[in-house]
Amino acid sequence: MIEEEHPSLRFLRAERMPHILCEGCGNGIVVNAMLEAMVELGVDMEKVVFVSGIGCSSRIPGYLRFDSLHTTHGRPIAFATGIKLANPELEVIVITGDGDMASIGGNHFLHAARRNMDLLVICSNNYNYGMTGGQASPTTPLGWRTTTSPYGNAEPPMDIARVASAAGANYVARWSTASPLQIKQAIKKALRKEGFRLVEVLTQCPTVFGRRNRLRTAVEMLRWYRENTVALHHAEELERQGVDLSAKVVVGEFADRSKPGLVRRLGLVREEVAEKEEEAPEAVAPAEEDERIREARRRILEAIERLSTPRVRRMIELGMDVEKIEEELLK
Amino acid sequence: MSHLTGVRFLQGNIACAEGAIAAGCRFFAGYPITPSTEVAEWLAKRMPEVGGVFIQMEDEIASVSAIVGARWAGKKAMTATSGPGFSLMMETIGYAAMTETPIVIVDVQRGGPSTGQPTLPATGDVLQSRFGSHGDYATISLAPNSVQEMFDLTVEAFNLSERYRVPVMLMADEIVGHMREKVVLPEEVETFTAPLSRRGVKYFRPGRDLVPKMQVFGRGYGVHVTGLTHDERGYPATSDPAVHTRLVRRLVDKVEKNAPRIIRVEEHLTEDAEVVLISYGAPSRSALAAVRELREMGVRAGMLRLVTLFPFPCRRVRELGEQAELVVLEMNLGQMLREVERCAGRRVHFLPKIGGELHTPQEVVRFVRKL
Secondary structure, eight states: OOOSSOTTGGGBOGGGOSOSOOTTOTHHHHHHHHHHHHHHHTOOGGGEEEEEOSSTGGGGGGGBSSEEEEOOTTOHHHHHHHHHHHOTTSEEEEEEEHIIIIIITHHHHHHHHHTTOSEEEEEEEOSEETTTTOEEOTTOOTTOOBTTBTTOOOSOOOOHHHHHHHHTOSEEEEEETTOHHHHHHHHHHHHTSOSEEEEEEEOOOTTTTGGGGTOOSHHHHHHHHHHHEEEHHHHHHHHHTTOOOTTSEEEEEEEEOOOOOHHHHHHHHHHHHHHHHHHOTTOOSOOOOOHHHHHHHHHHHHHHHHHOSHHHHHHHHTTOOHHHHHHHHHO | OOSOOEEEEEEHHHHHHHHHHHHTEEEEEEOOOTTTHHHHHHHHHHHHHTTOEEEEOSSHHHHHHHHHHHHHTTOEEEEEEOHHHHHHHHHHHHHHHHHTOOEEEEEEEEEOSTTOEEEEEOOTTHHHHHHOSSSSOOOEEEOOOSHHHHHHHHHHHHHHHHHHTSEEEEEEEHHHHHOEEEEEEOSOOOOOOOOBOOTTSOTTOBOTTSOBOBOOTTSSOOOEEESSOBOTTSOBOTTOHHHHHHHHHHHHHHHHTTHHHHOOEEEESOTTOSEEEEEOSTHHHHHHHHHHHHHHTTOOEEEEEESEEESOOHHHHHHHHHHSEEEEEESSSSSHHHHHHHHHOSOOEEEEOOSSOOOOHHHHHHHHHTO
């Protein structure tokens, strides 16, 4: 079938072209997979809000014709938490990267997963800080070169997907841009679930990362993904056989749970509170239990009653406020 | 169920929390920190009762970020903290200023720098409230000096934030935060909500008052909000000097040029004063007591209390400086003093107090009599 128009085009802000992403960048694959997933699921586009941080992938929402909040470095998940809790009808999708989410935003990421916050997070993991010219990130593999690891990265990387799963996320999947169909399927599955959902996409960055690691083009990088990713179920089998997979990247679904998300849990709390109020319609607003305070309040009210002399009433009629009346009486 | 009403005996932090509810705040995100924690604790209980959301975030950066998000989703939102948390919030305060997000941040100040004196009062964060984030911008800071004002000025903070689309900081201190006093909570308070713009307009095009109309997410308008320098459509235009200049000048001007409508001061016996005590927050209560005592002694003393710290009431300070000796009292080593000196056009006397104790009226009297 020949399409007249690129299927993603109608979602792009044409007036913002050209975009800032490099030739060969993998973020376009992420965008297409995501938009296709949304279209195929019939997502209500007017209710979608994109939230992003700082980095190459975080610039994506600015080119899409949706409501979007382009935030500060590392914080999109925190901003998104506020959006979703304030209006649970919105479908809040965070677009972030490895530096944004795993490094500076690591704490927000962990806690959103822990509280099973109702967000879909798409993390475009390109193994480096592309926007600033290719520095090492928390996911740069051991030994790989970047501008801040010129002799080879000495730090072991973070396994984002496994961290999210361990922290309590409802759904976690990792695929590379070499398998866009799987990305799309994962996003579709994630969109149908509540709670915290992370789709990590290994995204090629030939321009500032690949070329320092003998992977100069997008094609070379995609080939590298093909040859060095192992599906989760195979990996488990291979590990049982004692095969060393430390140089490989495991892809697949790392979590698929159905725990209630925070929106639902907080809703239950509100319902419970409302029920209690109905049971006890006489209940006044929360008063402090402290005996001393009750006593003090009683005394103040008595004092006010005592002071309700014609003089006080006159002062009230004259429009004097309580402070002024008090001042007058204490003279 | 709405906010507490009637004559009450409340703690300042609780009055603040109730003021937020009265102002229409239905989203609170916070992180525990002395001496502001009671605001969060009270709202944890109250928000579900009024159909709002309370969430304890993982830190103060996340807290203030969450309230910015909540406001763009259509809920009035607040956070509360103290010095160390306030420092962490600076990043997002700049973001809120740049994206013109109406939010309220309560800083119940304690002794600093760093973790300093968690349980004792100070007002050492006041300049930070105006200049703490990087770049040029303007915000509004208010300084309550009573439990009543913890309620009233919280409402005012929301209204100003909505009116001018800026983060507003309620610069309380440990004394007004923890003090318990009689308050009168009205049944109804005047509230203001930023009006929404129509579909398809330039969402960041300002009105004559330099303030653009607001938007909220979920209406299908495709609103893009960014902390990058942006044009009136909201689109990044990061390397155009003209766009940047126009935007940032407007962000500052919308507060500075509207300052006469924003600024509130309280004056006592300044008409004939030969010496005017300038103060704010808890020390202003000692200042007032000192003024009364000085008057009894025959000294023509008066007081100017800054209810609004920023924008600063420069003109009034200059007028008073032409007429009287000026004495600044504050719980830091000279922060608002700089503003007073800048505007007064004369030498300003200074009585600072740090360490966690309030100025006593006697020491203020002694200081003034020695002038």
